[in-house]
Amino acid sequence: MTELSTAISPPVAGTTTSAVSIRGVTKRFPGGKGAEPVVAVDALDLEIEDGEFFSLLGPSGCGKTTTLRMIGGFEYPTAGSIQIFGEEVGLLPPNKRPVNTVFQSYALFPHMTVAQNIAFGLEMQDVAAAEIKERVGNVIELVQLEGRENRKPKQLSGGQQQRVALARALVNRPKVLLLDEPLGALDLKLRQAMQLELKEMQERVGITFIYVTHDQEEALTMSDRLAVMDHGELLQVGAPETIYDKPRTRFVADFIGDTNLLTATVIDGRAVRLSDGSAIRVENDRPVGSTVTVAVRPEKLGLRRVESDRDLTLDAIDGHVERVTFLGNALAYEVTADAGDPRATLRIRQGNAPGVEHFGVGDAVRVRWAPGSATVLED
Amino acid sequence: MSVVDTGSGAGEPVSEDSVARPRRAVERLLAGNAWMVFAFLYLPILVLAVLSFNDNRVVGIWGGFTFRWYGEMFADRNVMGALRNSLYVAGISTVVSTALGTAAGISLERFRYRGQRAYDGLLYLPVIIPDVTMAVMLLLFFVQAFDLAGALFGIDARYGIGTISLSHIAFNISFVAVVVRARLAGLDGRLEEAAADLYASRWKAFRKVTLPLIAPGVAGGALLALTLSLDDVVITSFVAGPGSTTLPVYVFGLVRRGVTPLINAVSVLMLVASMMLVLVSLLVSRRQGE
Numbered sequence: 001m002t003e004l005s006t007a008i009s010p011p012v013a014g015t016t017t018s019a020v021s022i023r024g025v026t027k028r029f030p031g032g033k034g035a036e037p038v039v040a041v042d043a044l045d046l047e048i049e050d051g052e053f054f055s056l057l058g059p060s061g062c063g064k065t066t067t068l069r070m071i072g073g074f075e076y077p078t079a080g081s082i083q084i085f086g087e088e089v090g091l092l093p094p095n096k097r098p099v100n101t102v103f104q105s106y107a108l109f110p111h112m113t114v115a116q117n118i119a120f121g122l123e124m125q126d127v128a129a130a131e132i133k134e135r136v137g138n139v140i141e142l143v144q145l146e147g148r149e150n151r152k153p154k155q156l157s158g159g160q161q162q163r164v165a166l167a168r169a170l171v172n173r174p175k176v177l178l179l180d181e182p183l184g185a186l187d188l189k190l191r192q193a194m195q196l197e198l199k200e201m202q203e204r205v206g207i208t209f210i211y212v213t214h215d216q217e218e219a220l221t222m223s224d225r226l227a228v229m230d231h232g233e234l235l236q237v238g239a240p241e242t243i244y245d246k247p248r249t250r251f252v253a254d255f256i257g258d259t260n261l262l263t264a265t266v267i268d269g270r271a272v273r274l275s276d277g278s279a280i281r282v283e284n285d286r287p288v289g290s291t292v293t294v295a296v297r298p299e300k301l302g303l304r305r306v307e308s309d310r311d312l313t314l315d316a317i318d319g320h321v322e323r324v325t326f327l328g329n330a331l332a333y334e335v336t337a338d339a340g341d342p343r344a345t346l347r348i349r350q351g352n353a354p355g356v357e358h359f360g361v362g363d364a365v366r367v368r369w370a371p372g373s374a375t376v377l378e379d
Numbered sequence: 380m381s382v383v384d385t386g387s388g389a390g391e392p393v394s395e396d397s398v399a400r401p402r403r404a405v406e407r408l409l410a411g412n413a414w415m416v417f418a419f420l421y422l423p424i425l426v427l428a429v430l431s432f433n434d435n436r437v438v439g440i441w442g443g444f445t446f447r448w449y450g451e452m453f454a455d456r457n458v459m460g461a462l463r464n465s466l467y468v469a470g471i472s473t474v475v476s477t478a479l480g481t482a483a484g485i486s487l488e489r490f491r492y493r494g495q496r497a498y499d500g501l502l503y504l505p506v507i508i509p510d511v512t513m514a515v516m517l518l519l520f521f522v523q524a525f526d527l528a529g530a531l532f533g534i535d536a537r538y539g540i541g542t543i544s545l546s547h548i549a550f551n552i553s554f555v556a557v558v559v560r561a562r563l564a565g566l567d568g569r570l571e572e573a574a575a576d577l578y579a580s581r582w583k584a585f586r587k588v589t590l591p592l593i594a595p596g597v598a599g600g601a602l603l604a605l606t607l608s609l610d611d612v613v614i615t616s617f618v619a620g621p622g623s624t625t626l627p628v629y630v631f632g633l634v635r636r637g638v639t640p641l642i643n644a645v646s647v648l649m650l651v652a653s654m655m656l657v658l659v660s661l662l663v664s665r666r667q668g669e
Contacts, residue, residue: 072576073575073576074572074575074576093575094572094575094576095575095576095577095578095579095580099576100576101572101573101576103569103572103573104569105567105569107567107569107570107572107573108573109570109573109574109588110570110592111591111592120574120577120579120587121576121577121578124574124577124578124580124583125578168577169576169577172577172578
């Protein structure tokens with residue numbers, strides 16, 4: 001349970017150090033005629049620290065975009081409080097908030113040039129013309145758009161438009177930058193390049209980034225911390241490693257990465273018994289004899305030949321290889337346990353490194369389970 | 380090898396022929412139809428234009444080429460008075476209805492409020508109800524309003540340019556709203572959010588982002604309003620007062636006493652004015668496309 005507690009951000013009460021502090025925020029949208037109102041965000045509590053790259057991750061309709069839009073001021077919370085650096089902003093219009101947004105479709109002004117687009121926010125704040133010129137020049141350099149100042153957004157590629165959108169927001173030096181799936185419209189190669197670039201840029205400018213995405217890989221790659229949401233609720237908040245290695249619920253385990261979900265019975269606080277009778281060491285705080293779900297990542301399991309494995313049968317499941325898929329950098333196996341009703345199927349992934357033994361379909365194997373690699377889910 | 384040869388060599392012309400031959404006949408028929416429609420529409424205009432240069436008081440008989448009727452037209456105080464009234468009414472009603480219609484279009488497209496659906500439906504009514512009905516409605520309204528104004532404030536309101544302008548504003552608002560709204564519907568709402576996000580107040584966001592982007596729609600609506608106002612006869616003739624006739628109403632009155640070359644000349648003038656409006660609107664929409 002000690003590991004699990006780090007997965008939940010500690011409740012910080014009344015501090016003003018958080019970049020964004022969301023407390024008890026609920027957003028209900030009116031339903032159709034006579035229908036119940038739709039709860040998009042349900043009693044959300046969230047603290048986002050200064051200088052963090054924070055991601056809101058979840059499937060579409062999970063409330064992540066609504067949350068971001070409430071921070072930006074495009075939606076007002078039905079209940080609760082939103083503070084930006086200690087200042088209550090819940091009901092302020094967007095133009096009165098010290099945040100800027102990079103929109104999903106960029107929302108560049110089509111009738112203005114790149115430079116005019118970027119200068120817009122500064123002009124609206126009545127910044128002196130000379131300063132506008134200097135700051136726009138600097139930010140154009142930052143996003144590497146030199147020489148394209150006088151183009152219209154339509155004349156730019158998707159990646160360049162993305163940079164303009166970023167520059168247009170960053171030039172205002174917001175306290176918090178909100179990004180609503182900004183890479184969604186780009187192709188894979190460009191998206192991966194932009195992921196690195198965004199992360200680098202965030203470290204350089206030191207601004208808190210709040211990043212909404214449904215792409216779990218993106219969230220894991222870029223974030224300092226991330227929150228997984230579903231049905232308007234926060235399921236887990238933590239560092240990418242924590243979320244990946246110690247998912248708290250079935251949804252989080254399943255949504256992020258590939259995972260094996262196995263039914264087991266609790267032996268004691270340190271071990272459970274799987275359906276095939278094998279004992280596995282997993283820290284847990286469940287009552288003895290209760291049924292739980294254990295999650296383990298395919299790459300954390302090892303495969304050995306039964307006959308060459310002389311270790312104890314603790315932390316091991318005997319089975320037969322059902323399927324092998326060659327992935328280039330790795331091999332994916334499906335192994336069915338020899339005992340149990342129903343027989344458990346395990347997915348195992350082994351790196352294609354020298355010295356790693358390859359197995360064929362039908363081979364009798366022992367699945368090795370390193371202590372601490374599995375976690376007991378709450379549901 | 381031989382199979383490939385017959386496929387690419389002999390096969391192609393055959394298939395092209397079998398598809399193309401019947402289409403050619405249909406194409407000819409369609410082209411013929413287009414020309415007939417074209418002639419049907421434009422021959423009367425040609426006749427009108429030619430006869431306006433006819434140096435003969437009897438319209439049907441050619442008496443040589445002359446600019447006489449145009450000279451008479453510009454010298455005719457009635458025609459010029461009616462033209463002045465027309466331009467005045469068209470100017471006022473275009474400006475006012477464009478402003479109000481644009482506001483109506485924006486309110487329907489961008490805001491949500493009580494009674495919006497009813498307002499939405501009712502706004503389009505003037506577009507679909509017959510001119511005569513509209514005219515009678517407006518006349519009844521003015522009768523009642525004038526009675527009330529007289530009884531309450533002792534104001535002696537009269538029919539004239541004022542009532543005509545109000546009536547034209549009333550029916551033009553709907554047309555402007557429809558055109559502006561169509562343009563707004565194609566505009567990404569996030570642009571306005573982006574403007575607000577970049578510290579623009581509502582008014583600044585409208586001025587700097589929304590208005591420039593819907594400008595072609597607003598211009599289109601204004602041109603439509605101008606055109607509709609310039610050639611309205613039915614409604615104007617109901618709500619016009621003595622001495623406040625517009626050009627189309629004046630021409631309509633003249634025709635009842637027989638078609639004269641003067642009427643032809645006035646009609647050509649109006650025709651040229653309309654064509655110029657169409658030209659302007661085409662230029663506007665082309666600029667918008669760029």
